[in-house]
Amino acid sequence: MKQAKPEDFLHFTSAATPPVFIQYKGIWDMQDLYETVADFFRQKKFKFYEKQQRLRRPGPFGAEILYDFEATRKVEEFYLWKVTVKLETFDERDIEIVLKDGTKKKMTKGRIWIYIDGIVDMDYEKSWEKTAFLAHLKGFYNKYIVKKRIEGLWWDELQYKIVLRLHALLKERLKMASEISEFRHMAGVH
Amino acid sequence: MGHIKIIIDHDKIDYSGPLDIRDLFGVIENFIFYMGFDKRQDKDFEQNTPNGKFIEWQISPWKWITDYTRYIIKVRLLGYDIVKANAVHEGKKTKIDNGRVIIVIDGFVEYDLQSRWQDHPVLYLMSQLYDKFIFKAYTERFEQMLVHDVNRLHDEIEKYFNMYRHFSVISRQGP
Numbered sequence: 566m567k568q569a570k571p572e573d574f575l576h577f578t579s580a581a582t583p584p585v586f587i588q589y590k591g592i593w594d595m596q597d598l599y600e601t602v603a604d605f606f607r608q609k610k611f612k613f614y615e616k617q618q619r620l621r622r623p624g625p626f627g628a629e630i631l632y633d634f635e636a637t638r639k640v641e642e643f644y645l646w647k648v649t650v651k652l653e654t655f656d657e658r659d660i661e662i663v664l665k666d667g668t669k670k671k672m673t674k675g676r677i678w679i680y681i682d683g684i685v686d687m688d689y690e691k692s693w694e695k696t697a698f699l700a701h702l703k704g705f706y707n708k709y710i711v712k713k714r715i716e717g718l719w720w721d722e723l724q725y726k727i728v729l730r731l732h733a734l735l736k737e738r739l740k741m742a743s744e745i746s747e748f749r750h751m752a753g754v755h
Numbered sequence: 756m757g758h759i760k761i762i763i764d765h766d767k768i769d770y771s772g773p774l775d776i777r778d779l780f781g782v783i784e785n786f787i788f789y790m791g792f793d794k795r796q797d798k799d800f801e802q803n804t805p806n807g808k809f810i811e812w813q814i815s816p817w818k819w820i821t822d823y824t825r826y827i828i829k830v831r832l833l834g835y836d837i838v839k840a841n842a843v844h845e846g847k848k849t850k851i852d853n854g855r856v857i858i859v860i861d862g863f864v865e866y867d868l869q870s871r872w873q874d875h876p877v878l879y880l881m882s883q884l885y886d887k888f889i890f891k892a893y894t895e896r897f898e899q900m901l902v903h904d905v906n907r908l909h910d911e912i913e914k915y916f917n918m919y920r921h922f923s924v925i926s927r928q929g930p
Contacts, residue, residue, distance in 0.1 A: 583795045583796075585796045585799070586796070586797075586798060586799060586800075587799045587800075588798075588799070588800040588801070588802075589800070589801050589802075590801070590802035590803055590804075591801070591802070591803035592803075724793070724794075725794075729794060729796070732796065732799075736799065739801075741799070741801045742776045742777060742780070742801060742808060742810055742834070742837065742852075743776075743777075743780045743799055743801070743810065743812050744777065745777050745778075745780050745781045745784065746784065747781060747784035747785045747787070747788045748784065748788055748794055
């Protein structure tokens with residue numbers, strides 16, 4: 566007899582948002598960018614972790630710095646949001662610019678690559694996976710009872726209110742041409 | 756992933772001249788939002804070059820029509836040598852962008868979203884029979900509605916650029 570695997574009866578254990586990217590070449594304020602990300606997650610009641618900060622100097626053109634962030638928020642007892650943000654700079658070097666009022670400011674010049682993705686993790690404490698019966702129950706619950714809620718509410722809020730909003734915010738801080746986000750008007754459903 | 760059918764292949768708009776690039780993004784995103792599509796951002800690249808900005812921006816929003824079918828519209832925008840230029844608008848001096856923009860729109864219909872009809876050759880054959888013969892009227896109607904949506908988007912962009920419009924949307928939106 567074929568043995569059942571957990572994925573045969575555990576359905577919709579997580580729902581991931583499509584990853585979004587930004588690539589920018591020019592001048593930006595790295596400190597401001599960093600604070601924007603941290604502030605955004607603080608305002609949205611996330612726990613914010615800086616998992617890694619890696620500095621490399623592979624050549625004479627500038628440094629490569631990777632910032633690897635992870636933010637989690639236990640929205641309810643049953644599900645949490647987890648957002649991963651990666652900022653990686655290439656050929657980075659500090660420059661001094663003169664603002665309109667004549668003051669000088671240190672900025673960063675180079676290339677930056679930003680990656681954001683999010684995931685809705687159901688039953689994050691795995692309390693429904695202790696026995697086979699509970700796991701079957703969880704599969705049924707996810708597939709038939711809360712499926713529409715996962716797709717239409719929990720995932721939707723993560724996609725539009727967290728991931729795409731942060732994406733638009735970072736574009737605004739970088740003063741990119743595509744900073745406009747029509748989806749900011751999207752209202753929530755409760 | 757189900758099987759994807761290309762309905763509109765590379766509908767292209769090429770424009771050189773003055774424009775407001777932020778407004779253009781607004782027009783496209785607003786249309787997508789208004790039509791009830793979910794947004795997926797594939798690319799958002801911007802490079803400051805000596806000749807101006809180079810922009811590559813791509814979205815592929817999707818909309819579920821039924822549990823079995825969804826629309827995907829892929830909009831790719833390439834901006835070359837986008838620079839700021841001075842202009843006079845209603846008697847006031849203002850700054851606008853100037854450059855070349857290429858917009859490519861593709862329209863896809865994705866069938867069998869949950870891949871339930873793809874595990875076995877017989878099931879796949881049956882799904883094809885259903886799509887192409889039994890539910891032919893529905894399939895064609897879905898495709899026609901997607902063509903209508905893409906034509907409207909094309910028309911909105913041409914309207915925004917104030918181009919000579921060789922096409923106006925006369926297709927009727929399906930029920």
